[in-house]
Amino acid sequence: MKERRIGLERKKMLAGYVYIAPWALGFVLFMFYPLAYSLWLSFHEVVGVGNFQLESVGWRNFNKAFVLDTEFIPLFISVIQDAIINTPLILVFSLFIAILLNHNIRGRAFFRAAFFLPVLIGSGLAMQQLLYAGVGKDTLVNGIGVPDEVFLYMGPTFSQIVFDMLSRLTVIFWKTGVQILLFLAGLQGISLSLYESARCDGATEWEMFWKITLPLVTPIILLNLVFTCVDSFTDINNRMMVYIKDTAFTKIEMGYASGMGWIYFLFIFLLLIIVFVSTKRFVIYTGEK
Numbered sequence: 649m650k651e652r653r654i655g656l657e658r659k660k661m662l663a664g665y666v667y668i669a670p671w672a673l674g675f676v677l678f679m680f681y682p683l684a685y686s687l688w689l690s691f692h693e694v695v696g697v698g699n700f701q702l703e704s705v706g707w708r709n710f711n712k713a714f715v716l717d718t719e720f721i722p723l724f725i726s727v728i729q730d731a732i733i734n735t736p737l738i739l740v741f742s743l744f745i746a747i748l749l750n751h752n753i754r755g756r757a758f759f760r761a762a763f764f765l766p767v768l769i770g771s772g773l774a775m776q777q778l779l780y781a782g783v784g785k786d787t788l789v790n791g792i793g794v795p796d797e798v799f800l801y802m803g804p805t806f807s808q809i810v811f812d813m814l815s816r817l818t819v820i821f822w823k824t825g826v827q828i829l830l831f832l833a834g835l836q837g838i839s840l841s842l843y844e845s846a847r848c849d850g851a852t853e854w855e856m857f858w859k860i861t862l863p864l865v866t867p868i869i870l871l872n873l874v875f876t877c878v879d880s881f882t883d884i885n886n887r888m889m890v891y892i893k894d895t896a897f898t899k900i901e902m903g904y905a906s907g908m909g910w911i912y913f914l915f916i917f918l919l920l921i922i923v924f925v926s927t928k929r930f931v932i933y934t935g936e937k
Contacts, residue, residue, distance in 0.1 A: 690906035702903070709907030719891065720908060724915075727888045731880040734820055738876050739869065742824040746831030747861070823879070827872045834868035835861070866931045873927070874920060881916050888912060 690709055692702040713720045838861065846856050882889065892912070896905035 686906045687910060689903055690910050693903040694900060705903065709904045710911065712904060713908050713911055723888055723891055727886060731877060734880060735876045737820050738824055738827060739872055741820065742827035743831050746828050746835055750832060750835045827876065830868050830872055831865065834865040838864050863932045864934065867933060870927055870931050873923060877919065
């Protein structure tokens, strides 16, 4: 029996290697060399654009980002603040919509397609044009038509917080398609017998959400948290990404742009490690003993 179990586990391991082989091959062929070259470039400076002559500068590019560049640190902090605000809103909204769509309601397929449609058209150039047209800034606030007296009554500080929250909701709505689908998959993977047993014991819908639904979708919450963080930090409209791109291809400071890119990458990498470590004891996997 033990030998049979080892054989089954070995087959699963081999199947896992087969599934990740295309990604590993693509990473080695198309990602490893650019990453290694950008790291090497971050310690150099372009001195001849025509023939791409490089001069070694050591840690000067990294020192420039933290000490000399007056735009990098404020922009970096602003991008982090946006991610901290947007990520919980995206997760809560997508989980709420997924729970609604998981019920047998009329037109469920239409609403699923409607929420996923922005993922197809709301990226790249299309999303840039929408943002340039003002979508995501004052669009939703003006559509709601909040009276000015309300903001005056709340005071300047609190009213600015409310205004900023409403202003970013439009973009948040456009960034929940993938998360909704992942939450739907997680919700549909929960056995209905658990809910039936809870109802027999007199549990309410609210109690079943906190005792059954939420604990069992924690792996999907972690997956969506990681996906949302990476998507937020690497979005084409992210101001830090735009700044790094302009530095590299407009100012022709490719060494400095590579240095900023690696600082940005290391921060995201460390953030994801912190997320995995801090959420490990809260995530419940049903296959574990």
